[in-house]
Amino acid sequence: MPDLDKALADIVEIKSRLAQSSEFLGLGPAALATSGVLAFAVAALQSVLPGAAEPMAYFTGWVLTAIVAVALIGAEMLRRAQRHHAGLADQMIREAVLNFVPAGVTGAALLAFFARFAAGQLWLIPGLWLILVALGIFAAARSLPRAIALAGAWYLLSGFTVLLLAAGDHALSPWHMGIPFAIGQLLVAAIVHRASESANVR
Amino acid sequence: MSAEPDAPFAYDGLDRVIHEKARLGILTSLAGRPDGLAFNDLLRLCGLTQGNLSRHLTVLQEAELVTIHKGYIGNRPLTEIRLTAAGRQRFLDYLSVLERVVRDASARAEQVGPGKAQPA
Numbered sequence: 001m002p003d004l005d006k007a008l009a010d011i012v013e014i015k016s017r018l019a020q021s022s023e024f025l026g027l028g029p030a031a032l033a034t035s036g037v038l039a040f041a042v043a044a045l046q047s048v049l050p051g052a053a054e055p056m057a058y059f060t061g062w063v064l065t066a067i068v069a070v071a072l073i074g075a076e077m078l079r080r081a082q083r084h085h086a087g088l089a090d091q092m093i094r095e096a097v098l099n100f101v102p103a104g105v106t107g108a109a110l111l112a113f114f115a116r117f118a119a120g121q122l123w124l125i126p127g128l129w130l131i132l133v134a135l136g137i138f139a140a141a142r143s144l145p146r147a148i149a150l151a152g153a154w155y156l157l158s159g160f161t162v163l164l165l166a167a168g169d170h171a172l173s174p175w176h177m178g179i180p181f182a183i184g185q186l187l188v189a190a191i192v193h194r195a196s197e198s199a200n201v202r
Numbered sequence: 203m204s205a206e207p208d209a210p211f212a213y214d215g216l217d218r219v220i221h222e223k224a225r226l227g228i229l230t231s232l233a234g235r236p237d238g239l240a241f242n243d244l245l246r247l248c249g250l251t252q253g254n255l256s257r258h259l260t261v262l263q264e265a266e267l268v269t270i271h272k273g274y275i276g277n278r279p280l281t282e283i284r285l286t287a288a289g290r291q292r293f294l295d296y297l298s299v300l301e302r303v304v305r306d307a308s309a310r311a312e313q314v315g316p317g318k319a320q321p322a
Contacts, residue, residue, distance in 0.1 A: 004304055004307055004308040004311065005308075007304045008301065008304050008305070008308070011297055011300055011301045011304065012301075014230055014233055014297060015294070015297055015301075017233045017234030018233045018234070018290065018293070018294060018297075020234060021233065021234045021235060021236040022236075022290070088294055
């Protein structure tokens with residue numbers, strides 16, 4: 001039934017346009033804040049564990065932390081989007097995820113590339129990851145509270161600062177990840193919490 | 203929103219205010235524009251006359267689906283139309299019911315099959 005399929009596609013297209021022009025309320029402050037605390041805890045742990053600054057241990061720790069953080073934020077996003085966006089939940093989640101996918105894939109590809117072909121330059125990765133997070137936030141800014149641009153600016157500034165700090169000795173410091181992510185995630189959590197309060201959303 | 207169990211094709215959620223060709227066009231045009239559209243842009247997008255567009259906008263405004271703001275840019279008058287939050291939600295609800303209508307029709311058509319369609 002091509003006519004019916006076309007009609008369905010048109011309806012889905014209109015819903016996508018509604019989703020693109022609506023503020024996304026799926027991000028939960030609790031999960032965001034937890035991910036910030038987690039980043040700080042991992043940095044503290046790595047700074048006292050012997051051998052944690054070795055590239056393999058360092059990046060394994062941070063990749064696992066990222067997976068846990070994404071799982072926490074994703075689970076809360078699914079719950080909140082179903083509650084606050086009802087009929088638009090699927091479209092809103094899709095839009096939100098698509099905004100961050102390029103940054104996430106690029107971050108993973110950069111790590112794989114440097115690990116395989118330029119192991120001596122792995123010190124660049126923390127700074128580049130922070131810059132990619134900033135780009136992901138700026139890409140999603142249109143559907144998030146306006147103040148989220150502050151968090152994007154924080155990650156961008158942190159990224160370049162970390163590159164500058166690591167440029168001297170080319171060392172991998174846990175705090176180059178822990179501090180920017182802890183402050184950045186807590187900032188995003190505060191912005192989202194404030195926006196939810198003004199929209200009277202829990 | 204949900205249909206009665208004994209009348210699965212009642213589709214009570216098809217809002218009569220929205221379920222009109224011109225008004226559906228207006229709301230669809232406004233759907234992706236959180237900052238609204240100018241009256242002249244709506245005229246072009248919906249292919250309506252000025253009188254018809256004004257009449258349908260009045261219906262939508264009375265139903266609190268859109269807001270109409272009359273102002274100026276320099277010396278030129280500018281009328282801006284925006285979807286309200288309630289209008290956005292009602293339009294979304296309408297689309298969800300419409301989607302169900304099309305899915306039901308598609309399922310029925312598949313049950314009957316292409317060679318078994320009854321003549322009208």
